[in-house]
Amino acid sequence: DTAVSQTPKYLVTQMGNDKSIKCEQNLGHDTMYWYKQDSKKFLKIMFSYNNKELIINETVPNRFSPKSPDKAHLNLHINSLELGDSAVYFCASSRDRLPNEQFFGPGTRLTVL
Amino acid sequence: DAKTTQPPSMDCAEGRAANLPCNHSTISGNEYVYWYRQIHSQGPQYIIHGLKNNETNEMASLIITEDRKSSTLILPHATLRDTAVYYCIVRVGGFGNEKLTFGTGTRL
Numbered sequence: 001d002t003a004v005s006q007t008p009k010y011l012v013t014q015m016g017n018d019k020s021i022k023c024e025q026n027l028g029h030d031t032m033y034w035y036k037q038d039s040k041k042f043l044k045i046m047f048s049y050n051n052k053e054l055i056i057n058e059t060v061p062n063r064f065s066p067k068s069p070d071k072a073h074l075n076l077h078i079n080s081l082e083l084g085d086s087a088v089y090f091c092a093s094s095r096d097r098l099p100n101e102q103f104f105g106p107g108t109r110l111t112v113l
Numbered sequence: 114d115a116k117t118t119q120p121p122s123m124d125c126a127e128g129r130a131a132n133l134p135c136n137h138s139t140i141s142g143n144e145y146v147y148w149y150r151q152i153h154s155q156g157p158q159y160i161i162h163g164l165k166n167n168e169t170n171e172m173a174s175l176i177i178t179e180d181r182k183s184s185t186l187i188l189p190h191a192t193l194r195d196t197a198v199y200y201c202i203v204r205v206g207g208f209g210n211e212k213l214t215f216g217t218g219t220r221l
Contacts, residue, residue: 004156041198043157043215056212090156102213104156
């Protein structure tokens, strides 16, 4: 069974559209994250949720809204997509104690045309 | 979190040990050293972490200098499957400090 799964794997859409990426973890972890990896391969955290509560928001535009219906899910909704949103988005999860190792999903490649 | 410096790339012969260095001269006493790797376009994978003692697990060994200003990740018998970008990350461990700040890493 996949520990951290994301859907879809690929997403191609037009500028201005609204889209969602789903993430699920079956590890029983309390904390989940969204990271963005741009075309230059820089990997940056966007959000972190612990027990459905937002604990990290790295100055991400308001067009990005994470939603955590329960501890096992953290979805990412993006409004009014822009060309610069094209990237690979990774979901991750971890438990609340050391080593806090983060388990990453396979990524969702978003292409905005 | 302290800044880290890694060489952009390294080569290693298959079957030999790969020694990947990381400089973190501004590390604080409560900051841990973590290593992750990213194989091609997959999600990053945790390798190992340590505070001040050397650590070993089934994947690798982590050697941290006594002053903690640098460390070395050792892959004892590197294979083609170890081809990846390796990230050295320094951060405070524990709840509320889970953010991983990835640098440019070392391409092995």
